Amino acid sequence: MTRSGERDGGADDEYTEYIRSRMVQWRRTAYLMCGDWDRGDDILQRVLTDLYRTWARARRADHLDALVRTMLLRRLIDERRLRWSRVRLGAALPEQATSSPDPTDRITLVGALRRVPPRQRAVLVLRYFQDLSVEETAQAMGCSAGTVKSQAAKGLATLRTLLTPSLTGN
Structure with a gap:
Protein backbone atom coordinates (compact mmCIF):
# COMPACT_ATOMS: atom_id res chain seq x y z
CA MET A 1 0.00 0.00 0.00
CA THR A 2 1.08 3.54 -0.60
CA ARG A 3 1.15 6.21 2.07
CA SER A 4 -2.30 7.42 1.01
CA GLY A 5 -3.72 3.96 1.75
CA GLU A 6 -4.07 2.92 -1.90
CA ARG A 7 -2.69 -0.37 -3.14
CA ASP A 8 0.30 -0.46 -5.44
CA GLY A 9 -0.92 -1.54 -8.90
CA GLY A 10 2.28 -3.51 -9.51
CA ALA A 11 1.76 -5.49 -6.32
CA ASP A 12 -1.81 -6.27 -7.38
CA ASP A 13 -0.59 -7.48 -10.76
CA GLU A 14 2.08 -9.60 -9.09
CA TYR A 15 -0.52 -11.10 -6.72
CA THR A 16 -2.91 -11.83 -9.59
CA GLU A 17 -0.21 -13.53 -11.66
CA TYR A 18 0.95 -15.59 -8.68
CA ILE A 19 -2.60 -16.78 -7.95
CA ARG A 20 -3.38 -17.60 -11.59
CA SER A 21 -0.27 -19.72 -11.93
CA ARG A 22 -1.18 -21.93 -8.96
CA MET A 23 -4.98 -21.89 -8.73
CA VAL A 24 -5.59 -25.31 -10.32
CA GLN A 25 -3.13 -27.02 -7.96
CA TRP A 26 -4.51 -25.32 -4.83
CA ARG A 27 -8.10 -26.00 -5.82
CA ARG A 28 -7.34 -29.69 -6.31
CA THR A 29 -5.51 -29.81 -2.97
CA ALA A 30 -8.44 -28.19 -1.15
CA TYR A 31 -10.84 -30.64 -2.77
CA LEU A 32 -8.75 -33.67 -1.90
CA MET A 33 -8.42 -32.54 1.70
CA CYS A 34 -12.11 -31.86 2.29
CA GLY A 35 -13.78 -34.07 -0.35
CA ASP A 36 -16.12 -31.37 -1.67
CA TRP A 37 -15.41 -29.00 -4.57
CA ASP A 38 -17.69 -26.21 -3.35
CA ARG A 39 -16.43 -26.31 0.22
CA GLY A 40 -12.85 -26.51 -1.03
CA ASP A 41 -13.45 -23.45 -3.22
CA ASP A 42 -14.92 -21.52 -0.27
CA ILE A 43 -11.96 -22.37 1.93
CA LEU A 44 -9.46 -21.52 -0.80
CA GLN A 45 -11.20 -18.18 -1.37
CA ARG A 46 -10.79 -17.32 2.31
CA VAL A 47 -7.10 -18.23 2.16
CA LEU A 48 -6.57 -16.10 -0.94
CA THR A 49 -8.35 -13.18 0.74
CA ASP A 50 -6.06 -13.54 3.76
CA LEU A 51 -3.06 -13.73 1.43
CA TYR A 52 -4.15 -10.56 -0.40
CA ARG A 53 -4.44 -8.68 2.88
CA THR A 54 -0.88 -9.62 3.80
CA TRP A 55 0.58 -9.66 0.27
CA ALA A 56 3.07 -6.83 0.90
CA ARG A 57 4.75 -8.96 3.57
CA ALA A 58 3.94 -12.43 2.19
CA ARG A 59 5.44 -11.85 -1.26
CA ARG A 60 8.86 -11.44 0.36
CA ALA A 61 8.67 -14.89 1.99
CA ASP A 62 11.48 -17.29 1.11
CA HIS A 63 9.02 -20.10 0.40
CA LEU A 64 5.75 -18.47 -0.63
CA ASP A 65 4.21 -21.72 -1.92
CA ALA A 66 4.89 -23.39 1.43
CA LEU A 67 3.33 -20.44 3.25
CA VAL A 68 0.14 -20.66 1.17
CA ARG A 69 0.02 -24.44 1.59
CA THR A 70 0.25 -24.00 5.35
CA MET A 71 -2.46 -21.33 5.30
CA LEU A 72 -4.71 -23.67 3.30
CA LEU A 73 -4.09 -26.62 5.58
CA ARG A 74 -4.75 -24.59 8.73
CA ARG A 75 -7.93 -23.09 7.28
CA LEU A 76 -9.16 -26.58 6.35
CA ILE A 77 -8.47 -27.84 9.86
CA ASP A 78 -10.18 -24.79 11.40
CA GLU A 79 -13.22 -25.20 9.14
CA ARG A 80 -13.47 -28.86 10.07
CA ARG A 81 -13.77 -27.88 13.72
CA LEU A 82 -16.78 -25.68 13.07
CA ARG A 83 -20.11 -27.29 13.83
CA TRP A 84 -21.79 -26.34 10.54
CA SER A 85 -19.12 -28.13 8.54
CA ARG A 86 -20.25 -31.46 9.98
CA VAL A 87 -23.74 -31.16 8.51
CA ARG A 88 -23.93 -32.92 5.15
CA LEU A 89 -26.91 -31.95 3.00
CA GLY A 90 -26.03 -34.26 0.15
CA ALA A 91 -23.06 -35.83 -1.54
CA ALA A 92 -21.76 -34.13 -4.66
CA LEU A 93 -20.12 -36.20 -7.37
CA PRO A 94 -16.47 -35.32 -7.86
CA GLU A 95 -15.35 -33.71 -11.09
CA GLN A 96 -13.60 -36.21 -13.30
CA ALA A 97 -10.22 -35.50 -14.82
CA THR A 98 -10.06 -36.12 -18.56
CA SER A 99 -6.60 -37.66 -18.32
CA SER A 100 -7.61 -40.35 -15.83
Whole structure:
Protein backbone atom coordinates (compact mmCIF):
# COMPACT_ATOMS: atom_id res chain seq x y z
CA MET A 1 0.00 0.00 0.00
CA THR A 2 1.08 3.54 -0.60
CA ARG A 3 1.15 6.21 2.07
CA SER A 4 -2.30 7.42 1.01
CA GLY A 5 -3.72 3.96 1.75
CA GLU A 6 -4.07 2.92 -1.90
CA ARG A 7 -2.69 -0.37 -3.14
CA ASP A 8 0.30 -0.46 -5.44
CA GLY A 9 -0.92 -1.54 -8.90
CA GLY A 10 2.28 -3.51 -9.51
CA ALA A 11 1.76 -5.49 -6.32
CA ASP A 12 -1.81 -6.27 -7.38
CA ASP A 13 -0.59 -7.48 -10.76
CA GLU A 14 2.08 -9.60 -9.09
CA TYR A 15 -0.52 -11.10 -6.72
CA THR A 16 -2.91 -11.83 -9.59
CA GLU A 17 -0.21 -13.53 -11.66
CA TYR A 18 0.95 -15.59 -8.68
CA ILE A 19 -2.60 -16.78 -7.95
CA ARG A 20 -3.38 -17.60 -11.59
CA SER A 21 -0.27 -19.72 -11.93
CA ARG A 22 -1.18 -21.93 -8.96
CA MET A 23 -4.98 -21.89 -8.73
CA VAL A 24 -5.59 -25.31 -10.32
CA GLN A 25 -3.13 -27.02 -7.96
CA TRP A 26 -4.51 -25.32 -4.83
CA ARG A 27 -8.10 -26.00 -5.82
CA ARG A 28 -7.34 -29.69 -6.31
CA THR A 29 -5.51 -29.81 -2.97
CA ALA A 30 -8.44 -28.19 -1.15
CA TYR A 31 -10.84 -30.64 -2.77
CA LEU A 32 -8.75 -33.67 -1.90
CA MET A 33 -8.42 -32.54 1.70
CA CYS A 34 -12.11 -31.86 2.29
CA GLY A 35 -13.78 -34.07 -0.35
CA ASP A 36 -16.12 -31.37 -1.67
CA TRP A 37 -15.41 -29.00 -4.57
CA ASP A 38 -17.69 -26.21 -3.35
CA ARG A 39 -16.43 -26.31 0.22
CA GLY A 40 -12.85 -26.51 -1.03
CA ASP A 41 -13.45 -23.45 -3.22
CA ASP A 42 -14.92 -21.52 -0.27
CA ILE A 43 -11.96 -22.37 1.93
CA LEU A 44 -9.46 -21.52 -0.80
CA GLN A 45 -11.20 -18.18 -1.37
CA ARG A 46 -10.79 -17.32 2.31
CA VAL A 47 -7.10 -18.23 2.16
CA LEU A 48 -6.57 -16.10 -0.94
CA THR A 49 -8.35 -13.18 0.74
CA ASP A 50 -6.06 -13.54 3.76
CA LEU A 51 -3.06 -13.73 1.43
CA TYR A 52 -4.15 -10.56 -0.40
CA ARG A 53 -4.44 -8.68 2.88
CA THR A 54 -0.88 -9.62 3.80
CA TRP A 55 0.58 -9.66 0.27
CA ALA A 56 3.07 -6.83 0.90
CA ARG A 57 4.75 -8.96 3.57
CA ALA A 58 3.94 -12.43 2.19
CA ARG A 59 5.44 -11.85 -1.26
CA ARG A 60 8.86 -11.44 0.36
CA ALA A 61 8.67 -14.89 1.99
CA ASP A 62 11.48 -17.29 1.11
CA HIS A 63 9.02 -20.10 0.40
CA LEU A 64 5.75 -18.47 -0.63
CA ASP A 65 4.21 -21.72 -1.92
CA ALA A 66 4.89 -23.39 1.43
CA LEU A 67 3.33 -20.44 3.25
CA VAL A 68 0.14 -20.66 1.17
CA ARG A 69 0.02 -24.44 1.59
CA THR A 70 0.25 -24.00 5.35
CA MET A 71 -2.46 -21.33 5.30
CA LEU A 72 -4.71 -23.67 3.30
CA LEU A 73 -4.09 -26.62 5.58
CA ARG A 74 -4.75 -24.59 8.73
CA ARG A 75 -7.93 -23.09 7.28
CA LEU A 76 -9.16 -26.58 6.35
CA ILE A 77 -8.47 -27.84 9.86
CA ASP A 78 -10.18 -24.79 11.40
CA GLU A 79 -13.22 -25.20 9.14
CA ARG A 80 -13.47 -28.86 10.07
CA ARG A 81 -13.77 -27.88 13.72
CA LEU A 82 -16.78 -25.68 13.07
CA ARG A 83 -20.11 -27.29 13.83
CA TRP A 84 -21.79 -26.34 10.54
CA SER A 85 -19.12 -28.13 8.54
CA ARG A 86 -20.25 -31.46 9.98
CA VAL A 87 -23.74 -31.16 8.51
CA ARG A 88 -23.93 -32.92 5.15
CA LEU A 89 -26.91 -31.95 3.00
CA GLY A 90 -26.03 -34.26 0.15
CA ALA A 91 -23.06 -35.83 -1.54
CA ALA A 92 -21.76 -34.13 -4.66
CA LEU A 93 -20.12 -36.20 -7.37
CA PRO A 94 -16.47 -35.32 -7.86
CA GLU A 95 -15.35 -33.71 -11.09
CA GLN A 96 -13.60 -36.21 -13.30
CA ALA A 97 -10.22 -35.50 -14.82
CA THR A 98 -10.06 -36.12 -18.56
CA SER A 99 -6.60 -37.66 -18.32
CA SER A 100 -7.61 -40.35 -15.83
CA PRO A 101 -7.43 -43.83 -17.38
CA ASP A 102 -10.46 -45.10 -15.44
CA PRO A 103 -12.88 -42.57 -13.94
CA THR A 104 -14.38 -45.25 -11.71
CA ASP A 105 -11.02 -45.82 -10.04
CA ARG A 106 -10.64 -42.10 -9.39
CA ILE A 107 -14.13 -41.83 -7.89
CA THR A 108 -13.46 -44.88 -5.74
CA LEU A 109 -10.13 -43.46 -4.53
CA VAL A 110 -11.58 -40.03 -3.71
CA GLY A 111 -14.51 -41.68 -1.91
CA ALA A 112 -12.12 -43.79 0.16
CA LEU A 113 -9.91 -40.77 0.83
CA ARG A 114 -12.95 -38.95 2.27
CA ARG A 115 -13.27 -41.74 4.85
CA VAL A 116 -9.66 -41.42 6.05
CA PRO A 117 -9.32 -39.33 9.26
CA PRO A 118 -8.62 -35.64 8.46
CA ARG A 119 -5.01 -35.47 9.68
CA GLN A 120 -4.07 -38.67 7.86
CA ARG A 121 -5.89 -37.42 4.74
CA ALA A 122 -3.93 -34.15 4.87
CA VAL A 123 -0.65 -36.08 5.04
CA LEU A 124 -1.66 -38.32 2.12
CA VAL A 125 -2.70 -35.37 -0.04
CA LEU A 126 0.47 -33.40 0.68
CA ARG A 127 2.80 -36.39 0.29
CA TYR A 128 1.27 -38.26 -2.64
CA PHE A 129 -0.84 -35.74 -4.55
CA GLN A 130 1.35 -32.66 -4.01
CA ASP A 131 4.59 -34.70 -4.04
CA LEU A 132 6.01 -32.97 -0.96
CA SER A 133 8.85 -34.55 0.96
CA VAL A 134 8.37 -35.77 4.53
CA GLU A 135 10.13 -32.64 5.78
CA GLU A 136 8.04 -30.27 3.64
CA THR A 137 4.85 -31.98 4.79
CA ALA A 138 5.95 -31.74 8.43
CA GLN A 139 6.65 -28.04 8.00
CA ALA A 140 3.27 -27.41 6.33
CA MET A 141 1.44 -29.29 9.08
CA GLY A 142 3.50 -27.96 11.96
CA CYS A 143 4.54 -31.38 13.22
CA SER A 144 7.58 -33.66 13.25
CA ALA A 145 8.78 -35.81 10.36
CA GLY A 146 8.06 -38.89 12.50
CA THR A 147 4.43 -37.81 12.86
CA VAL A 148 4.16 -37.40 9.09
CA LYS A 149 5.57 -40.89 8.56
CA SER A 150 3.25 -42.51 11.09
CA GLN A 151 0.19 -40.63 9.83
CA ALA A 152 1.07 -41.60 6.25
CA ALA A 153 1.45 -45.26 7.23
CA LYS A 154 -1.87 -45.24 9.08
CA GLY A 155 -3.61 -43.40 6.25
CA LEU A 156 -2.27 -45.81 3.62
CA ALA A 157 -3.32 -48.77 5.77
CA THR A 158 -6.82 -47.30 6.05
CA LEU A 159 -6.96 -46.77 2.28
CA ARG A 160 -5.82 -50.34 1.65
CA THR A 161 -8.54 -51.64 3.95
CA LEU A 162 -11.17 -49.50 2.24
CA LEU A 163 -10.04 -50.31 -1.30
CA THR A 164 -9.26 -54.02 -0.96
CA PRO A 165 -12.31 -56.21 -1.55
CA SER A 166 -12.99 -58.45 1.42
CA LEU A 167 -12.47 -62.18 1.11
CA THR A 168 -16.22 -62.72 1.35
CA GLY A 169 -16.75 -60.64 -1.77
CA ASN A 170 -18.52 -57.71 -0.05
